[in-house]
Amino acid sequence: MYDLMDTAEKIRTMEIRGAGRIAVAASAALRDHARTLSSLSAEEFEKSINEVARILVETRPTAVSLPNAVALTKKHSSRNATEAIAEIVANSERFIKNANEALDKIGRVGARRIRDGDVIMTHCNSHAAIAIIKTAFKQGKKISVIATESRPRRQGFITIRELNDAGIPTTLIVDSAVRLVMKDVDLVIVGADSIAVNGALVNKIGTSQLALAAREARKNVLVAAETYKFSPNTILGQMVEIEDRSSNEVIDPDMLKEMPNVKVRNPAFDITPPEYIDLIITDAGAFPPAMAYMVIKEYLGLDLVDLK
Ligand code: RUB
Known part of the structure; x- marks a missing residue:
């Protein structure tokens, strides 16, 4: 209940x-x-x-x-x-x-993109991304994962525990180590909070940084997203609101009080443009970001678009 x-x-x-x-x-x-x-x-x-x-x-x-x-x-x-x-x-x-x-479907479709021996970088804690990683591992592929800490809430700790419990070799890095470590990575897999009609991804703050570093290093970026994570109202031009969270998550409030000239910004999500994404792995199959409209129309239904 x-x-x-x-x-x-x-x-x-x-x-x-x-x-x-x-x-x-x-x-x-x-x-x-x-x-x-x-x-x-x-x-x-x-x-x-x-x-x-x-x-x-x-x-x-x-x-x-x-x-x-x-x-x-x-x-x-x-x-x-x-x-x-x-x-x-x-x-x-x-x-x-x-x-x-x-x-399960995302796990099975996504696992086909993982080769034996791959090193996968992931960010935050996405159970869709982890479904792919676990499925590939269960298929006997000898993979390992590099997981970011994901400041300020450190959801990376949830990820490393889950991967550890599944027996998957995992390395934890701080978010700012992403670009340095990218040379050791074969592909990036992240989850999604929203996908806009143009294929842009909204996900945990720092995701776009992984995508940028991956593109520079010519590594593939996969997004694991159930079809219900696509945003129907973006068809009407609605923007996805980026959540701003409390400064207390970033710095001790007493310390901040001592510094009247300092303010803190704590956006919880960022936007990765579609050009930085190779494939979106959904429960209806793997699609390039350019097919986001088709996913909304076929799998969510245009009646979810709020015309008011
Ligand atoms: C979580 C986050 C995850 C997506 C996808 O942010 O950004 O990557 O929500 O997760 P928060 P899943 O911790 O602020 O909610 O694949 O589990 O739906």
Whole structure:
């Protein structure tokens, strides 16, 4: 049972984090909250479910998986609360099942791009990127991973623990070592928070730096992204909002107080232009970034584009 306010708080405070996990938790919270609304009239139900959707979507701004999951879950065509709840429960179960299966598919498709002996660099903690790495390793390929620390929240520590537990040889580096170490890397695999219609990738701050260094060194960059990480509203020219987080994540607030002329910027994500990406590995296959519109149209549906 996912409590609405508790789940929203966990997403806001990053106890639940990573675009895929956020999407699944939001879908489950919407489903479980919908179940409590059976006594409402059709009109009251609609108002209430839209309010729940707003609460969930406002928790974090960048990962489009969150509004996509909420929109796909709350969509229904019923005229009374009981039927609407049944539709929403079915939507959520389908979304969560597809999300889990998507990781397996991404793992299998992406693993084909990994050769025996490859050294893979990854950034932050992406369970889609890790699905590819683990699948290749399970296939018997002798691979190793270079994982960035991913300041300031150090999600790289989650990655190295997960890879360690899977028995995959892993090296941890600080983010600023990326360019120096790139010569030892065969390919880069990262996850996605959002992919725009032009194929640009929005992912953890520092991703574009990996892509830049990889391009300079002529190494391939793969993005592991479920189809629900593509952003329908970018078709209408909407920009993906980059989350700005607290300076407390970067520097001790007492130290900062001593320096009145200093301010801190802490953007949590950055944008990698499509030219820096070789292939996007999705649950529907591997596509070049130029095919992002096709993915949105065929696999998400243009009815998710909000024309209001
Ligand atoms: C996580 C992050 C991940 C993507 C993809 O950022 O940038 O690379 O969300 O992850 P944060 P996944 O820790 O700020 O949420 O593949 O697990 O969906």
